[in-house]
Structures are given as C-alpha cells and as structure tokens.
Amino acid sequence: MESLNPRVRLAWVAGALVPGTVILVAGLIADRVGLPVPPAAAAGLAVAVVALGLAAVFFRYRVWRFEVRDDSLYLVRGVLTRVDTSVPYVRIQHVDTRRGPIERGLGLASVVVYTAGSRGADITIPGLTPARASDLRERLRELATESEFDAV
Amino acid sequence: MARLHPTSAAVSALRSGGQLAVFALFASTALAGMGGGGAPAPQVSFAVPAAFLLGAGGSLARWYRFEYEVLGDRLVVRSGVLSRQEREIPLHRVQNVDVRRSVLQRALGLATVTVETAGGGSTEATLDAVGRDEADRLREELGRPGRRRDTGVAQTTAERTAGEQTAADRGAETDAASAGGSPPDSETLYELSGRRFATLCAVSFRPSAVIAPFVGASVFDDLLFDGGRLLVRYGIVDVDVGPGDVPSLGSGDLLPLAVVGAVGFLLVVWLVSAALTFVRYYGFRLERVGDELRYERGLLGRYSGTVPLSKVQTVTVSENAALRRLGYASLTVDTAGYAPGSGGGGDAGVETAVPLDTRERVVALADAVRAELGADAEGEAVTPEDAFGVDAVERPPLRARRRYVARYALAALALAGVAVGVDRLAFDLPRYLPLLPLVGVALAPLAGHLTWANRGRATVDDGLVTRTGAIRRHTRLVPYFRLQTVFVSRTVFQRRRDLASVVADSASSSGLLGGDAVAHDLDDDDAADLRGELLERLRESLAARRRASHRREARRRGPTGDGRDAVADGPEGDRDTRTDADADGRSFEWVDAGGDDPEDSRDG
Known part of the structure; x- marks a missing residue:
C-alpha cells in the first residue's frame, strides 16, 4: 500500500482554513454592522471549526492508502465513513492527471480515474509528485488496455 | 434527408408566433403606457402581426433546416438555421427509443421520437414531431441495429467500433428466423387491465400528489370554510368567537381538528395519487419484439418506448407494504440511457417494465430478462438461479x-x-x-x-442480489458483467460493530437517483470476501462473454471464412460489455464510414 506525499497535508490544511476564515470575517462584519454578535464568539467558533478541520486532515492523511493490484486499483480513504474502493482495470475509461494552483505551488499532482459507473464515475488520488502521477497514469492506462486483451 | 412532419411545422409556427405576438402586445402596451398616451399608438396594431410573422417565420426556418436520415448504421441529424449542427449517432449505441404522443399530437396524427444513448447530459436526438407511421418506422429501424445487415465498409467499421456484437448476433438470428424482412414476432408479455389496474391505482403512491391538498386548499377555500362550520355545528370543534370576530380555538380542540385535517390530507393525496396513476398507466402493455421490450401506456398522452434487452443494466423487483400483503410486485429494468431528470413525461431514468402483477409472474419475467442477458455468454438460455425469492437472500448479522x-x-x-x-x-x-x-x-x-x-444480499450465478427497504422493498440484481466499481464503506457506527456495506456500482441510470445496489451491514470480513468475489466474478464473466462472442463470431463468419476479421473483432467485441453503456458516455466514437460523409460536427 502506498501512502500520499506528506505535502498533501498542506493543501488540505489550506482547505480546512477556508470555512474558519469565512466564519471569522462574517462575524466581524456582523459586529461592524451592529448585530449582536460578540467578536469573541465568532473567533471561538472559527477556531473550533479550524481545529476540527485540522484533526480531519491529520486522520485523512493517516487513512489514505492506495495500491495498484493485479486486477484492480484499490484505495482506502475516509475519516468518519471509511470507504475501500476497487476499480477493476477493465472498467477504466480514461485517466487524467490534474494540477490545481495550490497543488502546483506545493509541487504536487492528482490522478483522476474515470469509470462509466453512476456513483463512482470519477475517483481522484491526490497528493502525488508530478513524476509519480504521470507514472501512475501511464501504468493505469497500460493495465486498462491489457485487461481487455487477456483472458481471451 | 427527411424533414419533420409539415403539420408539426404549422403547429410550432403557430405556437412560437403566438408567443412572440403576446409578448409584443404586452411590451407595446407597456411602452405606450409609459409614453402617457391615452389611446394605443398605431405601432401596436403593427407590432403584433409583425411579431407573429417573426416567430412563425423563425419556426418555419428551423423546420426547413432540420433534417434527419438513417444512413447505414447511423442516425444523422442536421439542424440549425444560423449555426449548423450535424450529429451522427451510431445505431448500436442507442439505448432507448421513446415515442411520445401528447393529446394534441394524437389529434393531429403526430409523434415525438427521442433517442437516448448512454451518458451525455441530455437526450441525444429529439424529432419533434414526425408522422405516426414514420415514428413506427423509425422505432423499428433505430431499435434493432443488428437487423440491418448492410454489406461493405460501413458494416465492418461498425463492428470494429466496439459495440453491438451481441445485438448484431441476436439480430442475425432474428433475421434468420423471420426471413424475408417480415416483421419479427411480437409477443404480448403483459397487459394491465381490470382488477390489477384498479389495485395498482389504489395502492400506488405518487410523490407529486402531496402538493395536491395545498393547491386544493387554496382553490377551494370556501369549501373548506363550510366544512369547518359543519365541524363546529356538530360540536366536534368548539370555537369561541372573540372580539373582532376572530375565532380562537381551545387547546383541547386542536387535536380533533388535527385528526380531521390529517385524514382529509391523506384522503386527498390518495385520491390524487390514484388518479395520476390511472392517467399514467392507462392501457399499459408490454411486448417483446425480437430482442427488445416495448411498452406503451397513457390515457391522455400516449407514451411508448423500447428497451433493448442486451442493454439492460439492472433488474429490480419492488413491492410496497400494501402490494406485498396482496402478493403483488412490480418490475423495473434499467438501462444506462437516461440522464438524471431528463426522462420524457416525468418518468426520469427508470423504465417500469411491469407496474403490477402477481409476484410469481413478475419474477418469471425478471428471470426471462436474466436468461436473455446470460444467453450472450452461454450461447443458449439457461434457467437462472432463484434470485428474487423470499428466502433467496442472506440477512445481515x-x-x-x-x-x-x-x-x-x-x-x-x-x-x-x-x-x-x-x-x-x-x-x-x-x-x-x-x-x-x-x-x-x-x-x-x-x-x-x-x-x-427486509435487508439482505446473495450472490447467484449471474449477479449480485441486494434487497432493502421495509416500506417499499426493492430486490435488485446487478449482473456481474455490468459491475463498474466496488465500494466497501463503514461509517463510525458500523465500525463499532464490525459491520460494512458493499456498494456494487453499475452504469444504470437509477444509480444516479439513489437506486444503487447496496448490500447493507455485512460482517466486516464477509464484506471483504464479497468484494473479492465480485471482482473475480466480473473477470470470469467478462472472459466467458468474450469467448462466447468469439465463438459466435467464428460460427457466423465460418462459411465465408474471413478469419482476419474474426480475430480483429475478438478483443473488441467484448468491449461491448464495458462500452455499450459507457465509453461512449463521455465521448462518442463516431463512425466514419469510408469517408463518404462529412465528419461529425456535434460541437459545431
């Protein structure tokens, strides 16, 4: 089982700060406008939300694992609800690598695997180095092609 | 290239002309009003006919520029007045063909034909509207690509493009059976009438009926007021009329009033539900024509459509509590055709194959569908293992x-x-x-x-069976070769008890509406085993289908002996199991039949 690059936590932390910041700003604005919202309460709530977010980041990183198995791509993820996903290579429609702005800043990339399913139509593996991501994409593409020809 | 029916052009010209005229009337009156003039300005009398002509003309131009044709193994649709669009749909990609006839269209002898392929945000082609006979012809022609055996480049290319191997073969068999182009045998599988229909109306619940009491209450408020007075007169509710004629209720009267209200509410919902069901399923019949199911229903508008059996993704037997008590059930088959919420006539996504029948007959029909799906792999129909039986599934621990x-x-x-x-x-x-x-x-x-x-799961020969729902119980079969992804999920509460749920994802469109096949709350180890088994069975089942399709291909090509093609088709052919629903979902593979036709310009 392979875990993600540790730097992905920074990307997630950035994401976890967003709701806290929104709450804080909203609280401060409300205070300015004169609504009875004590700034301390808004700050407290924001801190609590961020703390929860950070805890989630910690656990999410610990849980996230993936493995390129013989016949399927296998992933384990999820903090509260843990989900193990198996994507048979035969079912892979196409594979993307993706690099968002934050990921680019941190030198990371994601691989997105698409199937035709109605529920798990796209599955993202975040937190890979760009080299690993393009390796993985190529490997999955090969496996997807091979799996069509074997067992004839 | 054929155009749509001229009458439909007239109808839509009248409609869009009328809409624009009404808009012009309002707009010019508003403008005149702003101008402060007393009498309507002369422009008004001029603007309204002009707007009508504009709308009608635009509509006629659209009709004139809309052309369609079935060319070889493709449906070609050209449309657009200013920006032209040309769309080609390979017929073996077609999932459903539906024919809708509204009340007006029935009066005029018209029909709307819609063509669905997998994936894509919306219906791929809408022909609104063609003549009635033309609609039947189109359905015939679009529904069974395998029946159309053109020779030459187009045919070979079509088969190379990973598709309807099975459909083609089945079509070939059907052709052989009904030689000489005579229409294939149609067998009526089911007709809804008499007591069954009455029962269906009585027990089915339509969610949209819930708003009826609210609408009714606002329309018939006088009636409600009178009803309230009756309650007061017979002493069921005691009202003190306070100062200013404002009645005030004692808290003791709240309960009877609430009970009366609730009973009335439920009664109205029930009646409206029954009426909606009546209108929807009036004259329902299900036929089997060759290798597809064909349904027809509707009292006011008439809806009919085809479901190719080889495109079926999941088979579901549903019974609500009332139906179960009476020994009835309903059957639904899913294809990958419909995008969420796009289904015409409000039946988004799901094809109800049999709205109501005795449980035995529903299960028999479900088994027939399974046999058909299995036949692609085995070469001959086998009697499937019991999947929908009451004790067929294993309950959670x-x-x-x-x-x-x-x-x-x-x-x-x-x-x-x-x-x-x-x-x-x-x-x-x-x-x-x-x-x-x-x-x-x-x-x-x-x-x-x-x-x-009411929960449980089982693995039978041909697929995974899951059952869930105490009030409305669904028993769903996902054939192994339709599996896409397998999830094992455990919430915090499930982890505490070492339980896990297994989700078998397929490309069926009901999955988009929450109709996933979920085996709820298995033992954690069993869940892991089940996942392994599902993946293994998927592999085996695909391999078996591949071999079978290979064999059939060899047999079919045998006499003329074109070994190269058989080999070339082999690995491609099995892609049908993965692609007919799906690959094309995101990007069509357009067939370029020898370059005699312009390239597709879907995005044009």
Whole structure:
C-alpha cells in the first residue's frame, strides 16, 4: 500500500482554513454592522471549526492508502465513513492527471480515474509528485488496455 | 434527408408566433403606457402581426433546416438555421427509443421520437414531431441495429467500433428466423387491465400528489370554510368567537381538528395519487419484439418506448407494504440511457417494465430478462438461479438489528427532546404532545426488526442480489458483467460493530437517483470476501462473454471464412460489455464510414 506525499497535508490544511476564515470575517462584519454578535464568539467558533478541520486532515492523511493490484486499483480513504474502493482495470475509461494552483505551488499532482459507473464515475488520488502521477497514469492506462486483451 | 412532419411545422409556427405576438402586445402596451398616451399608438396594431410573422417565420426556418436520415448504421441529424449542427449517432449505441404522443399530437396524427444513448447530459436526438407511421418506422429501424445487415465498409467499421456484437448476433438470428424482412414476432408479455389496474391505482403512491391538498386548499377555500362550520355545528370543534370576530380555538380542540385535517390530507393525496396513476398507466402493455421490450401506456398522452434487452443494466423487483400483503410486485429494468431528470413525461431514468402483477409472474419475467442477458455468454438460455425469492437472500448479522433498533430509538428520543424544548422555550403545546415521540421509542424494536428482516444480499450465478427497504422493498440484481466499481464503506457506527456495506456500482441510470445496489451491514470480513468475489466474478464473466462472442463470431463468419476479421473483432467485441453503456458516455466514437460523409460536427 502506498501512502500520499506528506505535502498533501498542506493543501488540505489550506482547505480546512477556508470555512474558519469565512466564519471569522462574517462575524466581524456582523459586529461592524451592529448585530449582536460578540467578536469573541465568532473567533471561538472559527477556531473550533479550524481545529476540527485540522484533526480531519491529520486522520485523512493517516487513512489514505492506495495500491495498484493485479486486477484492480484499490484505495482506502475516509475519516468518519471509511470507504475501500476497487476499480477493476477493465472498467477504466480514461485517466487524467490534474494540477490545481495550490497543488502546483506545493509541487504536487492528482490522478483522476474515470469509470462509466453512476456513483463512482470519477475517483481522484491526490497528493502525488508530478513524476509519480504521470507514472501512475501511464501504468493505469497500460493495465486498462491489457485487461481487455487477456483472458481471451 | 427527411424533414419533420409539415403539420408539426404549422403547429410550432403557430405556437412560437403566438408567443412572440403576446409578448409584443404586452411590451407595446407597456411602452405606450409609459409614453402617457391615452389611446394605443398605431405601432401596436403593427407590432403584433409583425411579431407573429417573426416567430412563425423563425419556426418555419428551423423546420426547413432540420433534417434527419438513417444512413447505414447511423442516425444523422442536421439542424440549425444560423449555426449548423450535424450529429451522427451510431445505431448500436442507442439505448432507448421513446415515442411520445401528447393529446394534441394524437389529434393531429403526430409523434415525438427521442433517442437516448448512454451518458451525455441530455437526450441525444429529439424529432419533434414526425408522422405516426414514420415514428413506427423509425422505432423499428433505430431499435434493432443488428437487423440491418448492410454489406461493405460501413458494416465492418461498425463492428470494429466496439459495440453491438451481441445485438448484431441476436439480430442475425432474428433475421434468420423471420426471413424475408417480415416483421419479427411480437409477443404480448403483459397487459394491465381490470382488477390489477384498479389495485395498482389504489395502492400506488405518487410523490407529486402531496402538493395536491395545498393547491386544493387554496382553490377551494370556501369549501373548506363550510366544512369547518359543519365541524363546529356538530360540536366536534368548539370555537369561541372573540372580539373582532376572530375565532380562537381551545387547546383541547386542536387535536380533533388535527385528526380531521390529517385524514382529509391523506384522503386527498390518495385520491390524487390514484388518479395520476390511472392517467399514467392507462392501457399499459408490454411486448417483446425480437430482442427488445416495448411498452406503451397513457390515457391522455400516449407514451411508448423500447428497451433493448442486451442493454439492460439492472433488474429490480419492488413491492410496497400494501402490494406485498396482496402478493403483488412490480418490475423495473434499467438501462444506462437516461440522464438524471431528463426522462420524457416525468418518468426520469427508470423504465417500469411491469407496474403490477402477481409476484410469481413478475419474477418469471425478471428471470426471462436474466436468461436473455446470460444467453450472450452461454450461447443458449439457461434457467437462472432463484434470485428474487423470499428466502433467496442472506440477512445481515443479528447485531445489525441491534444497530437499527438503537438508531430508531435514538431518533425518537431526539425528536422528543426537541418537542420538549419547543414546548418549554417557545410555544405551549397541548399537554402530552411533546411526549408523543416517545411512542417511537417503544416502536423502535419493531421498526428495527422490519428494517433488518427486509435487508439482505446473495450472490447467484449471474449477479449480485441486494434487497432493502421495509416500506417499499426493492430486490435488485446487478449482473456481474455490468459491475463498474466496488465500494466497501463503514461509517463510525458500523465500525463499532464490525459491520460494512458493499456498494456494487453499475452504469444504470437509477444509480444516479439513489437506486444503487447496496448490500447493507455485512460482517466486516464477509464484506471483504464479497468484494473479492465480485471482482473475480466480473473477470470470469467478462472472459466467458468474450469467448462466447468469439465463438459466435467464428460460427457466423465460418462459411465465408474471413478469419482476419474474426480475430480483429475478438478483443473488441467484448468491449461491448464495458462500452455499450459507457465509453461512449463521455465521448462518442463516431463512425466514419469510408469517408463518404462529412465528419461529425456535434460541437459545431
């Protein structure tokens, strides 16, 4: 089982700060406008939300694992609800690598695997180095092609 | 290239001309009003006919520029007045062909034909509208690509593009059976009439009926007022008329009023549900024509459509509590055709194959569909293992039942807590009302047991069977070769009891509406085993289908002996199992038949 690059936590932390910041700003604005919202309460709530977010980041990183198995791509993820996903290579429609702005800043990339399913139509593996991501994409593409020809 | 029916051009010209004229009328009156003039300006009398002509002309131009044709193995649609669009749909990609005839269209002898392929945000082609005979012809032609055996480049290319191997073969068989182009045998599988229809109307619930009482209450408020007066006169409700004629109710009267209200509400919902069901399923019949199912229904508008059996993704037997008691069930087959919410006539996504029949007959039909799906792999129909039987599934472990009981009890307690809180802090509720949810705590064991008893899963020869739902029970079969992704998920509460749920994802369109095949609350180890088994069976099943399609291909090509093609088609052919639903979903593979036609310009 392979875990993600540790730097992905920074990307997630950035994401976890967003709701806290929104709450804080909203609280401060409300205070300015004169609504009875004590700034301390808004700050407290924001801190609590961020703390929860950070805890989630910690656990999410610990849980996230993936493995390129013989016949399927296998992933384990999820903090509260843990989900193990198996994507048979035969079912892979196409594979993307993706690099968002934050990921680019941190030198990371994601691989997105698409199937035709109605529920798990796209599955993202975040937190890979760009080299690993393009390796993985190529490997999955090969496996997807091979799996069509074997067992004839 | 053919155009749509001229009458439909006239109808839509009148409609869009009329719309624009009405708009012009309002706009010019508003403008004149702003101008402050008393009498309408002369422009108004000029603007309205001009707008009508503009709308009608635009509509006629659209009609004139809309052309379609079935060319070899493709449906070609050219449309657009200013920006031209040309769309080609390979016929073996077609999932469903539906024919809709509204009341007006029935009067004029018209029909709307819609063509669905997998994926894509919307219906791929809408022909609105063609003549009635033309609609039948189109359905015939689009529905069975395999029947059309053109020779030459187009044919070979079509088969190379990974598709309807199975459909083609089946089509070939059908062709052989009904030689000489005579229409294939159609066999009526099911007709809804008499008592069954009455039962269906009586027991089915349509969610849209819930808004009826609200609409009715606002329309018939006089009637309600009179009803209220009757309640008062017979002393069911006691009203003090306070100062200013404002009636005030004692808290003791709230309960009878609530009961009367609730009963009335339910009665109206029930009646409207029955009426909606009646209109929807009037004259329902299901036929089997060659290798596809064809349904027809509707009292006012007439809806009909085809479901190719080789495109079926999942098969579901559903029974609500009332139906179950009476020994009835309904059958649904899913294809990957419909995008969420796009289904014409409000039947988004799901094809109801049989709205109501005795359980045995429903299961028999479901088994027939399974046999058809299995036949692609085996070469001959086999009798499938019992999948929909009452005891066919294995229930979750007993500790799952404890979990359900605890869940319902906690929910009831929470509701009681909220009610007490509201009572203390906000309103004074009638005396024992806040404690009413506590009844739920007492009922929790029963509810938990029912939930548990109606859940289960089984792995049969041809697929995974999952069952869920205490009130409306769905038993769903996902053939192994339709599996896409397998999820094992465990919530915090499931982890505490070493339970896990397995989700078998397929490309069926009901999955988009929450109709996934979920095996709820298995033992953690069993869940892991099930996942392994599903993946293994998927592999085996695909391999078997591949071999079978290979064999059939060899047999078919045998006499003329074109070995190269058989080999070339082999690995491609099995892609049908993965692609017919799907690959094309995101990007069509357009067939360029020898370059005699312009390239597709879907995005043009």
